[in-house]
Amino acid sequence: MAPAIPAAMERPHFIGIGGAGMSGIAKILAQRGAKVAGSDAKDSPTAEALRAHGVTVHIGHAADHLADDASAVVVSSAIRADNPELARAAELGIPVVHRSDALASLMDGLAAIAVAGTHGKTTTTSMLAVALTELGADPSYAIGGDLAGPGTNARHGAGEVFVAEADESDRSFQKYDPQVAIVLNVELDHHANYASMDEIYESFEKFAAKIRPGGTLVVGEHAGARELARRVAAEGRQDLAVVTVGEGEDSDARILRIVPNGMKSEVTVALDGTEHTFTVSVPGRHYAHNAAAALAAGARAGLDPAALAQALTAYTGVGRxxxxxxxxxxxxxxxxxxxxxxxxxxxxxxxxxxxxxxxxxxxxxxxxxxxxxxxxxxxxxxxxxxxxxxxxxxxxxxxxxxxxxxxxxxxxxxxxxxxxxxxxxxxxxxxxxxxxxxxxxxxxxxxxxxxxxxxxxxxxxxxxx
Structure with missing residues (x-):
């Protein structure tokens, strides 16, 4: 049974519905039975995919694209204040909802795994979505790219797990309260929104603070991620487990070997005293680290690590x-x-x-x-x-x-x-x-x-x- 659709999301209108993040939320809502509409600057394969789910997609932005009975207007931080549909929403008194709030509402009542970090979010989220699907967990997921197999960036599943890419660029990931959170790395980026590393760390600390009681923070080997783990530990939160991933001996999920093989790698990870060897269908050390983080997070979410490791071999890539x-x-x-x-x-x-x-x-x-x-x-x-x-x-x-x-x-x-x-x-x-x-x-x-x-x-x- 699909989770209940929040009242504000029963008839949503998305401005910029063709975007990677926006289209995923729109697809899931449509699959749950909402009457979804939206607009985008130009037609695209994404717009066609949305129409196949029964979504009304207008090309171009105009006030009359917004239906008078829309329950909410969903926007991302990229939408400018002078957008005509946004102005029309103000005239009609239709509430405006940020994309992150819409996504947070979809995760309500489910065991959420949120993947954050300056780099690698889409790949790691995709690896988890594919592996959980392979295991028959039937997860819901929202990703910033199209999976090579299913060819989609989002899906409503009947299972209890929701895997989501958590975007730090505009601080919107602070809206989520996952059971398990992954932070792959922490670096200074998005210079229009962050003036310093201190601001970046503060933002990631607020994200970590939203992890549910009894939950887990999985951090990569990147120096910024380890610094975040140190800061979180200094806060003395007793109900939060921290799991480190990396090649160093101090890592909880230790990457023992990465053997390149053309456009693939064979990776061996030691987790909880057991070694797991599996194939990653993308070349490069950083993708091996992404897979190890996915393995650690899935294990903390209650999945059998041996089965999960083998399921990760089903990942065949994600767009771009x-x-x-x-x-x-x-x-x-x-x-x-x-x-x-x-x-x-x-x-x-x-x-x-x-x-x-x-x-x-x-x-x-x-x-x-x-x-x-x-x-x-x-x-x-x-x-x-x-x-x-x-x-x-x-x-x-x-x-x-x-x-x-x-x-x-x-x-x-x-x-x-x-x-x-x-x-x-x-x-x-x-x-x-x-x-x-x-x-x-x-x-x-x-x-x-x-x-x-x-x-x-x-x-x-x-x-x-």
Missing amino acids: RLQLKGEAAGVQVIDSYAHHPTEMTADLEAMRGAAGGSRLLVVFQPHLFSRTQELGKEMGDALALADASVVLDIYPAREDPIPGVTSELILDAARAAGADVTAVHDKTAVPGTIAGMVRPGDFVLTMGAGDVTDLGPQILARLAN
Whole structure:
């Protein structure tokens, strides 16, 4: 039986319904029987998937898209105050609900596992969702990317577990009260919302404080995550267990071995005195750490760790996380969502290992002016790991331009680090540029959180011709 739908969510209208987080919540509500509608700037496969669930999706934003009888208007932090549908909601007296509050209401009454961290949230959430499904637990889940198998980012299940990606970017993860929480890493990012690491730690501490009594905080090996664990322990909360994950001897869930095998890895984790060996279908040390965190969290949620370890082998990837888009003319094209220097470095090192002696070419699109302003040098340093890179203009997303902040900041840093980089300001020119650079056996990695993902199929089509 589906949990009761909160009154505010019986007839919700989502502004920006095509977004990764928004669409997932809309799908689950529709599957639970709510009458869901919404709007998005452009049509997309996501919009079509929502329509298949009976959701009304309008293209473009206009006041008359909002039905007079809507029970609530759901927004994310990306929605601007002057949105016409938001203005119409004010005129009609329809309550406005943040996306995080809507998601929190879906988790009510269920055993929630919330996955947080500056990097790796989508992958780890996906691993748990796939493994729990494989075990027959029939979980509900809301993820920031589409699973390779089911091809969806969200599902309402009949089981007692809800697995959710917990977004720290706008502090919205503080709305959740999970039974088990994972914090993979803690770094300074989202510079428009956080001015310092102190603010970041404060935000993550508030998230940890919401873990239910008797619950568990699982932390990765990253220094920021371990510092969070230290701060949580200093608060003296006796009803909260802390489980550490990593390769060090002091880790509760200790990663003993990571054996690369092309685009996969074999991972062995020691947990509660027993070793578990399983395959991770994505290359790279950081993905092995994600899988170990998923194993530790699932065990703390009451699942048999041996069965869970084997179920993790069913994970075959998630959209944009080193996702193979295809091969043409002897060239493989991979897509990566990495947009923070740490993520970029991790994915580039993973691809270096998977590619062996083959060349690695990158098409990188910076994401956000504020991030480029603060981390442009580090992005350039990361690109030095590639044999050659094409750098696009900054994808603005929700931000307005910042004077003097352009992709040249990254290009200058990359050249200073000895990288072979080329600026391409016209995105439509990229397939031709790459076709002139590659040779059989090369790997091409499209990288960034914006619409650079659209270029993979275009590059493949150009190579095929």
